Amino acid sequence: MNRMKIAKRSALPAFGVTFGFGFFYMCLLILIPLAALAAKSIDGGYETFIEAAFSERALAAYKISFSASFFAAFVNAAFGFCIAWVLARYEFFGKNILDALVDMPFALPTAVAGIALTTLYSSNGLLGAPLETMGIKGAFSYFGIVVALIFVGVPFTVRTLVPAIKELPKEIEEAASTLGAKGYQVFWKVIIPTIWIAWLSGFVLSFARAVGEYGSVVFIAGNLPFQTEIAPLIIVTKLEQYEYIESAAIAVVMLFVSLIFLVLTDFLGKKLGNAGVNR
Amino acid sequence: MSIEIIDVSKKFDTYEALNNINLSIQPGELTALLGPSGSGKTTLLRIIAGLESADTGGILFDGIDITESSVRSRGIGFVFQHYALFKHMNVFENVAFGLRVKPKKERLSEGEIRHKVEELLNLVQLKFHAKSYPHELSGGQKQRIALVRALAVEPKVLLLDEPFGALDAKVRKELRAWLRRLHDETGVTSLFVTHDQEEALEVADKIVVMNRAKIEQEGTPEEVYAHPASPFVYSFLGEVNLFHGRHPSQEEGVKTITYVRPHDVDIYTEFHENTIPATIIGLRVIGGTVRVELQEIDGHGVEAHISSSRKDQLGLSVGLKCFLAYRNQKHFEKNEFYKDYSI
Numbered sequence: 001m002n003r004m005k006i007a008k009r010s011a012l013p014a015f016g017v018t019f020g021f022g023f024f025y026m027c028l029l030i031l032i033p034l035a036a037l038a039a040k041s042i043d044g045g046y047e048t049f050i051e052a053a054f055s056e057r058a059l060a061a062y063k064i065s066f067s068a069s070f071f072a073a074f075v076n077a078a079f080g081f082c083i084a085w086v087l088a089r090y091e092f093f094g095k096n097i098l099d100a101l102v103d104m105p106f107a108l109p110t111a112v113a114g115i116a117l118t119t120l121y122s123s124n125g126l127l128g129a130p131l132e133t134m135g136i137k138g139a140f141s142y143f144g145i146v147v148a149l150i151f152v153g154v155p156f157t158v159r160t161l162v163p164a165i166k167e168l169p170k171e172i173e174e175a176a177s178t179l180g181a182k183g184y185q186v187f188w189k190v191i192i193p194t195i196w197i198a199w200l201s202g203f204v205l206s207f208a209r210a211v212g213e214y215g216s217v218v219f220i221a222g223n224l225p226f227q228t229e230i231a232p233l234i235i236v237t238k239l240e241q242y243e244y245i246e247s248a249a250i251a252v253v254m255l256f257v258s259l260i261f262l263v264l265t266d267f268l269g270k271k272l273g274n275a276g277v278n279r
Numbered sequence: 280m281s282i283e284i285i286d287v288s289k290k291f292d293t294y295e296a297l298n299n300i301n302l303s304i305q306p307g308e309l310t311a312l313l314g315p316s317g318s319g320k321t322t323l324l325r326i327i328a329g330l331e332s333a334d335t336g337g338i339l340f341d342g343i344d345i346t347e348s349s350v351r352s353r354g355i356g357f358v359f360q361h362y363a364l365f366k367h368m369n370v371f372e373n374v375a376f377g378l379r380v381k382p383k384k385e386r387l388s389e390g391e392i393r394h395k396v397e398e399l400l401n402l403v404q405l406k407f408h409a410k411s412y413p414h415e416l417s418g419g420q421k422q423r424i425a426l427v428r429a430l431a432v433e434p435k436v437l438l439l440d441e442p443f444g445a446l447d448a449k450v451r452k453e454l455r456a457w458l459r460r461l462h463d464e465t466g467v468t469s470l471f472v473t474h475d476q477e478e479a480l481e482v483a484d485k486i487v488v489m490n491r492a493k494i495e496q497e498g499t500p501e502e503v504y505a506h507p508a509s510p511f512v513y514s515f516l517g518e519v520n521l522f523h524g525r526h527p528s529q530e531e532g533v534k535t536i537t538y539v540r541p542h543d544v545d546i547y548t549e550f551h552e553n554t555i556p557a558t559i560i561g562l563r564v565i566g567g568t569v570r571v572e573l574q575e576i577d578g579h580g581v582e583a584h585i586s587s588s589r590k591d592q593l594g595l596s597v598g599l600k601c602f603l604a605y606r607n608q609k610h611f612e613k614n615e616f617y618k619d620y621s622i
Contacts, residue, residue, distance in 0.1 A: 171363035174330050175425075177350045178357040179377035179433055189380070193367040 034255065041248035052246035053253045054056045055226050058234060062253065065231040068142065069210035072149030073157075076206045077199060080157030087158070088165035102158045105151055110215030113151055121147060140222030145230065148216040153206030160205060164198030197269050204265045211258055280341050280468050281434040282305050282327065287336035289322055296322040298492040300336070304485075305469060308460045313470045313480035314489035315515070321440055323489070327470065328438050329353050340435065353436075356429030356467075360441040362421040364413040370424055371409040374399055377432035399427040402461075419450040423457075425591045430465065439471035443478065455482050476516045480504060488512050510611045513538050520544065520581050520605075523613075534613040543606040544583035546571065548593055554602035557581065562590070562597055571595065573603065 041050050052058070081090035087099055105113065121128040121138030134176075138144060168191060176186045192199075204235035214232040221228040233256055282304040288298040297319045304310050312320040325331040327338055329350040337346040345353055364373050378387055387395065400406045402422040413421055422442060429437060433604035442458070443451040459482050462469055473479050479486050480500045487497040488511075496508040515520075517556045522537040547554060561572035569590045571583040581603065595601070 019315060104554055169361070169363065171359045171361065172365065174350075175357065175359060175363040175428075176365075176376070176380075178328060178330075179380065179428065180351050181376070181380040182351065185380045189376075192366075 001159035004215050020127075037248055037255070038252055040244060041219030041252045043235060045163040048245060049249045052238075052243075052249035057229070058231070058250050058253075060226045061229050061234050061250075062257070063229040064142065064145065064227075064229065065211060065254070066257065068145045068149055068206050068230070069213075072153055072210045073203050073207035075146070075150050075154045076157045080154055080202060080206070081161060081199065081257045083154075084158045084161035084165055088162045102155050104155075105153075106155050110213065111219065114148060114219030117144070117148055117151060117216065121220065139220050140224075140228065142228060144220040144222070145217055145228060148220045149213055152213050152216060153210050156205040156209055157199075157202035160198050160202035161195065164195040200265065200269055204262065208258060208262065210227060211254065281339075282380075282436060282468065282470070283339035283342070284323070284327070284335050285339065286546075287323070287326060287333045287338070289319075289326065289331070289334050295492045295578070297326070297333070300494060302487060302494060302497065304468060306468050307466045308458070308484045309469045309482065309486045310487060311469070311483035312470065312487050312489060313474070313476060313479040313515070313527055314495075315474055317491075318489040319492045321490045324438050324440055324470060324472050328355050328357050330357070354434055356432065356434035356437045358422070358425050358429050358437070358439040358442050360444045362413070362418075362425045362445075364421055364425055364428075366413045369410050369412050370400070370405065370416070371396055373413070373424055374428045376428065381432075384487060395431065399431055403427050413485050417450075418446045418455060420445065422454065426458075426461070430467070434467065437467045437469040441474070442470050443475075444473075451478075458482060464587065480516070488515065490515070507609065510536060510538065513609055513611075518582070518584075522579065525608075525610075535614050536611050538609045538611070539605045540569070540607065541582045541584040543608075544581060545604040545606065546573075546583055546589075546593060547602045547604065548595075548596065549601070551604065554604050557601060557603050559595060559597055559599045559601060562595065564590075569595075573601075575603070 041053075049054065072192075083102060087102070114163075118139045120126050121131070121144055122140075123132050123138070125138065136143060138147075160214065172190055172194070173186050176190045181189065212232065214230075214236065217230055218233055221230060221233070222234055223229050231250060235247045235250050235254075238250070239242075255271045282302075283303075284300055284302040287297055287300045289295075300319075300323060302323075312323060322331060323529050326333050329345075329348060331345070336346055338355070339345065368376065375392050379393045380394065381387075390409065395512055397406065400409055401577060402622070403426070405420060405423060408416065408420065413424070416424065422445075426439075426442070439458075443454050446454065455478055458471075460539045471482075483500060485497065486500055486503050488495045488503060490511050496503055496512045498506075504516055507516065513519065518541050520539045520541060522539070524535060525537045550556075556576045557573040558576075559571060560574050561570075563570045563572075567587055567588050571585060571590070573581045573583060575581060585605070593601075
């Protein structure tokens with residue numbers, strides 16, 4: 001037995017320390033607050049919880065929040081890929097500026113982004129006016145929510161994809177083309193299968209960020225119940241009305257759905273990733 | 280298929296990779312492009328493949344100009360030093376890749392693809408690894424898979440870029456012999472890049488020695504080894520002893536250098552005519568060969584390779600005084616381009 005223990009020792013025997021410390025921090029910063037939240041949500045009993053968490057208005061808000069986040073993450077996955085590809089593969093004039101611009105949503109206060117986007121997309125705004133002639137309402141609509149969520153999510157897709165694309169060996173593509181593959185075949189059969197886990201995690205991060213976004217959306221959404229009201233907004237509204245239990249109930253539902261989603265994608269990624277990818 | 284390379288030059292920014300290369304390769308030949316790193320050999324191979332484009336000049340396959348053709352349409356197989364296997368596909372799918380990406384009308388049926396891939400995996404004795412992923416294979420296995428993957432599309436030309444460069448010495452030797460046999464079976468015109476002169480001498484029908492963006496010499500292994508065209512070729516193809524100004528019929532003012540291979544140095548314990556006195560300063564036994572380090576009476580260092588039985592016969596030991604005779608001396612005129620490549 002002793003022998004086995006010695007054999008398992010790594011060069012840096014830091015597991016105990018790092019795990020203990022990490023777990024302690026996790027508890028302090030994430031688990032305890034979330035547990036408190038969950039406890040608060042059932043303070044008023046089971047019925048109050050159900051009533052608050054699954055009211056018609058709350059259900060509509062969940063639907064808007066999760067679907068808009070999904071669309072935004074989807075758009076980011078496509079355009080983020082293009083940006084990441086350009087940044088990882090090519091040298092061009094102004095590359096540093098584009099690189100920095102991608103990170104702007106990380107640094108910019110989301111309220112600023114919300115106000116800027118609202119001005120731009122309102123019916124007399126620079127982009128809003130032409131959109132309106134095409135019959136699309138820019139600001140104060142579902143469309144506006146998606147735009148704001150795209151804005152905040154973009155760096156997540158780009159930043160996870162750039163290293164993955166950079167790591168792609170050039171020879172892999174060359175090998176494929178010497179074997180007779182056309183450009184699109186190289187892309188779909190060789191490049192995408194090699195980086196899709198990074199792509200998926202970029203999608204998930206951008207989605208998760210969008211679900212939690214509040215600051216920029218409240219400006220552009222218009223916040224009409226059942227139409228353009230996102231779940232985080234209901235939480236804030238309830239808080240302002242001192243309905244702590246109700247707001248906690250909605251928060252717990254969002255927490256639960258997000259958690260399931262994250263665990264599921266992680267599991268999916270690992271399971272499919274076992275087929276030799278990313279090793 | 281024959282390959283004709285006409286006046287090919289290539290520069291990377293200011294660095295000259297190829298300077299006016301002309302070369303023709305006969306159908307069915309196994310040719311080695313041999314040279315030190317930076318000599319342009321890999322660039323030449325990549326230009327033939329279409330992975331790189333030449334600044335000037337052209338490439339003909341069977342007399343047809345393919346200089347502007349895409350990589351895909353050239354009908355070549357390419358093997359990379361680091362295998363370049365698709366790591367998300369198992370061995371079977373890797374080999375089948377070239378067959379699967381063909382346009383629908385040319386594509387074989389699923390059953391035919393299966394049959395062909397299995398046949399190829401048999402050829403490299405990796406039938407039982409069909410379902411393995413590249414990361415589960417050893418380096419030698421990976422390179423064999425890369426080779427049959429290239430052969431699966433029945434290329435007219437097989438190009439190999441330092442195919443054994445990343446493998447350890449023993450596997451390397453095995454794969455060399457295997458490549459030679461495979462070439463004899465398939466008869467595909469093949470061109471491989473190497474910086475290992477032993478590999479080139481052992482495997483190739485023809486060796487093209489390259490140095491500093493130019494071809495120094497081309498010929499059969501015997502030719503380039505026995506009749507090197509330049510000091511560079513001589514010193515690159517094997518170990519050498521180097522002497523300055525020892526040409527027997529040396530003219531005034533002309534500087535010469537003389538090369539002798541270590542196995543062409545004879546050691547005597549008694550004086551003979553035309554021998555040079557020397558002292559043994561080191562002995563290293565490497566298997567059946569003994570490397571003897573000697574110092575001529577004027578202080579010049581010499582290395583001799585003799586068999587260990589010869590060493591015992593002569594009773595050599597460090598510090599012993601003996602006499603050296605040099606066979607097969609090669610004399611070259613020393614010019615301004617001369618560079619000492621001996622190690």
